[in-house]
Structures are given as C-alpha cells and as structure tokens.
Amino acid sequence: MVLKVFFPQCCNRAASGLLVGRWISSDGHDSAVVLAVIHYPFIPSQVKQYIQQMEARSKVELCVLGSWSLPKDGQEGMESFLRDLSTMFPQKPWLQISRQMGKTGFTCQLLNRDPTAQQKATKEDVKKDDEEENEEEKVIFVHYEQRKVMLSQLHPIRNGVTEPPTEPPSELRQVFHTVAHSQPLFFLDKYDDGPLKSTHWQTQGREGSIIVELLKQASVPVCAFLSWLLSVWTWTCSMRIFRLYPLRFLSSKLSTCAQLSSRTKHLRTLTSPKAAVNHTQFMRKAHMFVSFLVDVALGMLLVSWLYRDDHISMLANMLVPAADRVAKELEELLQWLMGAPAGLKMNRVLDQVLGRFFLYHIHLWISYIHLMSPFVEAILWYGGLSACLGLTFALSLLSDMVALLTFHIYCFYVYGARIYCLKIYGLSSLWRLFRGKKWNVLRQRVDSCSYDVDQLFIGTLLFTILLFLLPTTALYYLVFTLLRVVIMLFQGVIHLSVDFLNSFPLFAMGLRVCRPYRLAEGVRFRVLSDEPGTALHLLMEINPLKSSTVIQTYRTPTYSCYPKDSWAALVKKLFVGELIYPWTHNSTKADATKAD
Amino acid sequence: MEDQDYTDISGRTISLECQNHSGFCREFTVSSPKVSIGKVMVYTCSVWLAAYTVFFFTQNTAVLSCAILVTLVGMMLHIHFVKVDHESVLIIGSVGIQVSSSYASGRETSTFIEMSRVKDIAINEAVYMHQIIYYLCILLKDPSTPDGVSRVVPLFQSSKPRLNCLVKVYKSCQEILSTC
Numbered sequence: 001m002v003l004k005v006f007f008p009q010c011c012n013r014a015a016s017g018l019l020v021g022r023w024i025s026s027d028g029h030d031s032a033v034v035l036a037v038i039h040y041p042f043i044p045s046q047v048k049q050y051i052q053q054m055e056a057r058s059k060v061e062l063c064v065l066g067s068w069s070l071p072k073d074g075q076e077g078m079e080s081f082l083r084d085l086s087t088m089f090p091q092k093p094w095l096q097i098s099r100q101m102g103k104t105g106f107t108c109q110l111l112n113r114d115p116t117a118q119q120k121a122t123k124e125d126v127k128k129d130d131e132e133e134n135e136e137e138k139v140i141f142v143h144y145e146q147r148k149v150m151l152s153q154l155h156p157i158r159n160g161v162t163e164p165p166t167e168p169p170s171e172l173r174q175v176f177h178t179v180a181h182s183q184p185l186f187f188l189d190k191y192d193d194g195p196l197k198s199t200h201w202q203t204q205g206r207e208g209s210i211i212v213e214l215l216k217q218a219s220v221p222v223c224a225f226l227s228w229l230l231s232v233w234t235w236t237c238s239m240r241i242f243r244l245y246p247l248r249f250l251s252s253k254l255s256t257c258a259q260l261s262s263r264t265k266h267l268r269t270l271t272s273p274k275a276a277v278n279h280t281q282f283m284r285k286a287h288m289f290v291s292f293l294v295d296v297a298l299g300m301l302l303v304s305w306l307y308r309d310d311h312i313s314m315l316a317n318m319l320v321p322a323a324d325r326v327a328k329e330l331e332e333l334l335q336w337l338m339g340a341p342a343g344l345k346m347n348r349v350l351d352q353v354l355g356r357f358f359l360y361h362i363h364l365w366i367s368y369i370h371l372m373s374p375f376v377e378a379i380l381w382y383g384g385l386s387a388c389l390g391l392t393f394a395l396s397l398l399s400d401m402v403a404l405l406t407f408h409i410y411c412f413y414v415y416g417a418r419i420y421c422l423k424i425y426g427l428s429s430l431w432r433l434f435r436g437k438k439w440n441v442l443r444q445r446v447d448s449c450s451y452d453v454d455q456l457f458i459g460t461l462l463f464t465i466l467l468f469l470l471p472t473t474a475l476y477y478l479v480f481t482l483l484r485v486v487i488m489l490f491q492g493v494i495h496l497s498v499d500f501l502n503s504f505p506l507f508a509m510g511l512r513v514c515r516p517y518r519l520a521e522g523v524r525f526r527v528l529s530d531e532p533g534t535a536l537h538l539l540m541e542i543n544p545l546k547s548s549t550v551i552q553t554y555r556t557p558t559y560s561c562y563p564k565d566s567w568a569a570l571v572k573k574l575f576v577g578e579l580i581y582p583w584t585h586n587s588t589k590a591d592a593t594k595a596d
Numbered sequence: 597m598e599d600q601d602y603t604d605i606s607g608r609t610i611s612l613e614c615q616n617h618s619g620f621c622r623e624f625t626v627s628s629p630k631v632s633i634g635k636v637m638v639y640t641c642s643v644w645l646a647a648y649t650v651f652f653f654t655q656n657t658a659v660l661s662c663a664i665l666v667t668l669v670g671m672m673l674h675i676h677f678v679k680v681d682h683e684s685v686l687i688i689g690s691v692g693i694q695v696s697s698s699y700a701s702g703r704e705t706s707t708f709i710e711m712s713r714v715k716d717i718a719i720n721e722a723v724y725m726h727q728i729i730y731y732l733c734i735l736l737k738d739p740s741t742p743d744g745v746s747r748v749v750p751l752f753q754s755s756k757p758r759l760n761c762l763v764k765v766y767k768s769c770q771e772i773l774s775t776c
Contacts, residue, residue: 002689004690027712140688527617536688538688
C-alpha cells in the first residue's frame, strides 16, 4: 500500500510544528492533504479549538495530520518531543515528516492507530530486500503549489446540482476541492497577534488593492440603481399597449428587438444582488459583463468613425440611387423574362400576366422609396446612435433595414413560391389520376382507384394545362428564389456575426491566456530528482484546458438557433416550393430553457 | 537508465530509454528520428523552383515573396504541430499513468490518467490494409459494468515501435501494476 502525502511547496522551509490538513480515503488506501503547518510553541487545546472553528467555517473535515520537523541550529532533541505529541491528538493515523537542512529529501514515519493492525511501519529507503517490501508502507510526496490549486477549477465541472455524480469523485478532484474550500484557514498571517502561528501560502500577509476595494464598495449602489432602471424598462415593455397584435408580431420578427430583450436579460442577471454560487454561474456573469463592455467599446469605435467627416450624408446620398438601380435592374430582368429568356419559349399570356403584376409591384415600391428619400439622412443619423448600445445593435439594425428595403423581393418570392407550390401539388395529384391511383389520406399511402370517364377526361385536361404552363412558373420561381437566397445569405452573415459577438467566451479565453492555471483539464507530474535512498518526490503542476475545450464549455447559449433544416431537407423544400425560413428566432422558447 | 536501438514499423531507427526513479515509478521514452536535412532541402528547393518558374512567366515579384512566406510558415507549423520528437510514459504505482509527447519546437502535451480509472495495459493488434500493427494501449474501466472497458488509450502513436520494444515496456509496466 502506498501512502500519498500532498505537501504544499510553501511549507518546504517552514519551521517545525504540527501539520494540519485532511485525510482522503479512496479505494482502500489513504492520502493526506497537508494544508498548513502550526508552529511551536502552542497549547494543544487552542489548536483543537482553532481547528474546530475552521472546520465549521469551511465545511472541510480538518484534523491534525502529524508533525513536521526541520531542525534549525540549536534545536536538537526534538525527536522525543515529537513522539509524545502523537498522544495528544488521538484517533487518526499520525505522520511524522522530517527534513534536514541542505538535503532535499523528506523522511516519513507513519504511526498507525488501528488497534487490530498494531504495526509501526517505517519507510526510509527505497531499495530494500524483496521480503521486506511487502510489509512496508511506501510513501510518495506530491508537492503542489497551494495558491494555484486553490484558485483552479478542475474540468469537467461537476456541480452536483444539475446532474448527480454517477461515481464517487476521484482523489485528485477531492484534493482540489479540499484546497479550494479551505480558504478560512489561510487568513491567519504572520502579523496576527493571536496565540497560533501558522505557515501557508498567505503567511506573508494578505494582499489587497485599494482600487479593487473601492470598486467593490461602489458597485453595490451602482448595481441597485441599474437594477431599478432595468425593472422600470421591463415594466414599460410589458405594458398592455405593446401586446397588441401588429406590434407584437413585428417585434418578434425584428432582430433588433430580440437583441434588445436578450441584452436586458443579461444585464438583469448581472445587476441582481445574489452572488454567484458556483463556478459556472460566476463564469457566465463574468462573460456577460466582459462581452457587454467589448460590445459597447466596438460600438463607440463605429460611432466615432461614422460621425466624422460627414460619412452619414455620404451613405444617405448613396442609398437612394442604389435603390433606384436595383429597381431598374429588376425591371430589366422582368422584361427579359417576358420575352424569350435564354431561348426558351414561354406561354405568352401567363408570361404577360405575371410580368405585368411584378412590374406594378416594383413601381409601387420605387414611389415609396422616393417618398422616403428626404428622411433617409435623419433616419441614418438616429439609427447610427444605436451603435452606442453596442456593435451588435448596429448590426441587427442593419439586418432589419436590409430586410425592410428588400421587402418587395420577399413578396415576389412568396408569390412565385405559392404559385409554383400549387402547380406542383396539382400536377402530382393529377399525375396519380392519370395513372389511375389516389392518395389515401387515412392510410397515408397511394391506392388504386377507379375513376369515371368524365373525371378522367377533366383530370387529363387539367393535367395537360398545368404541365405546359410549368416552365413559365418554374422560371419565375427560380429567378425570385435566387434573389431571395442572395438576400438571405447576406442577412445570415450578419446574424452569424451578431451571434458570434454574443456567445464567444471572451472572459474564459482571457483567463486561459493570462492565468492558465485557473481552468485545469488535469495535472502533470514531474519527478523531482533527489538523493537516492529517500522517498519519491513528485511535483504536481496544473495542465491547462485546451482552447477548443474552453470555447465548447463556456459558449453562452443565445437566442438565435442555427438552421434547423439540413442541406438535403432545404433542397427538397426548394424543389417542392415550400417557403424556407432558415434563420428564425425562437426567443420565447429559449428564454424558458435557459433559466439559470 | 538504458538506451537501446530499436526500429519502428517503417524501418527507421528509434531509441528507447527506461528510467527507474524508484521501485514503483518508471519512465519510458521513445525518441523518433529527427528531421533530416536532406528532406528539408528537397522540399525548399522544389517550392522555390516552382515559384521561379511562375515568376518567369508572370514577372510578378509577389509570387517569390509568397513562396518564401509559405516555406517559412509551413516549416514553423510542421515543427510545432506535426513533428514529434519523443513520447514518454511515466507510470507511478497507485497514483496513475502520465502519457506525454513532446514536439520538435519544444512544446509538450501530456495527459494524466488516475490509477483508479486504469484497468490494465495490453498489447493490441490492429489490421491496417496489408499490415498487422502491434500497439501498446491502456484500458480504462467502465463505471457501469464491472468488467467492461470504456476506452482504449493507445501509446506511442507517432513513433510506432515494433513488438520487441513494446514487449519490454509491457513487462516493466506489468511489474508495477501487479504490485500496486
């Protein structure tokens, strides 16, 4: 059986004293995690009282593990004193670790209190005879850096609340948990005038910064004020007047409103007075804060570029001629379709009907644009101000404006798709009639059916008509679907970038780059070379999380959902003529699920 | 510490180093052959020759600077991400097994598997096209079934030593695993 002693590096040169820590038992053998050393002189009853206080505050089962001796000059004769100490703290196994100045190796003796075992196992030399090896306790010293292990979080995270652990936590996880939760033990530093003196990573005194303390004090009233503001804003938004049908429908379609409500929710979580309970909540809050700040900073950059050198009026002057050009190109396209496009012969009458209908539509839209042209600059000016709230707002506003300006293309697409869809369904049904079959709605399959002669006659007639009109409608549908797809791609790129800005875990990546020990994937052991004949010494370093795992674990869920149709389903929908909406917002459903 | 010459499955010379830190702690390092200067020169010359040919036809100096950039960046990426210098397995009785690989640029990646998750170390056979390759692997326990294996972690994947080398490492590891 091997005994593992986790020894903090800060205590390597501590003066002699008592070891305080915790015993971890897993898989039958025990390990000891040393957290601090309490120095002589002390009164044992005070030590016991101190340990009980610390146990109550930190909820970790602390106890006195054993004694530590590093004899300085003139301190000989400690051996008997150390052995007598073990009688004052009964109950658990007692470790006696000692070290000589100038040598790097430790020696360890274990006194086992188990009355049935009644052994006093000693381990000083590794190279023993084979017969004796089976009866001895081998000791491994694992040195760890206390501050880093205390601040680190081992992944994958086990909250215990979201999913109950299926197996008992591993030894390493228990070690990390012990050190992280023993913070009250590290508050006693060497400048305290109490009865006990201890050594741990914070013995040199706790560090603080005035700026951090001032920020902490200032954040309380600021948070209270902000949460009041946000509650007023949410109350106005949820007023009855906004629940009327047209406004509600519009606000569910516009991405700016979705972004606004998502940001409001984030800010409400940030300014709530409850502190973060566990690591996941803390990271989420920190991420919301950092992403909000970065968003606003980028937005301010955009604003400073936009309002300088008259860029706004330049954009406004470009907009109306651009819209005119688009309308002219569309008209030319329709004229081309109404003639003999690509050498295909269209049905003249249907061609003229569809073409004239769409031309009139374009004429309406152009007059609307010309009506709006004096107001464009003002709209752009006030719209640009929205970038102060964040770059994501400016991008969503841009996406919404593009959607509004190309509304006519969307209308054309819907008309073309509907006509085409009707035609395809009619054709498929009449084709079945042509072959003497019928669609059975009850059984959801195709059955044979005997038709009357007049049914067959009319059906065949209609089938022929629809079939010969198919190329015309198919061509119009194809052209307008392509235009719609181009616009959707552009909107999709904007949505993806907004989503990226919202969900990228900047805080976690910053932590990974600047403080890699905070996010730990595992540990790394290194064998410390020491003198032969002493126990094995290992150095435990923290293995940081890989960047790809950081992004995967800490991505915040956003309100937009990725295209829910696969490519095959999309192509099928296009072929049949169903309307495609690949980027929809499921804002109401997403809010209900992310209730953290 | 012993250093011996073995070959990998393609016939290149590799070396195995066994370090005995203590009775129950051993480290095995397999070093792959280094980057050969001849290969580097062949690749660089061919890329630059192609670049000069294109430059001869287009008379655009951007092609040459592009070729230089591509060569440099390619070499840096190769030694940082692709070329493995040595792989090592550190087995510490009743603590765990650490598998690490170090690249030619000095970057080291390592994984540590705790002993409670390790079921056994075994030599497995893999059939790859016309070859049968032996590899050493760690079998991990499955928490749900007591005798099941949840995952297989192969060792020495870049150096791919042959069976004689693997047997030596296997015997040494089993000594430690059986006692702890």
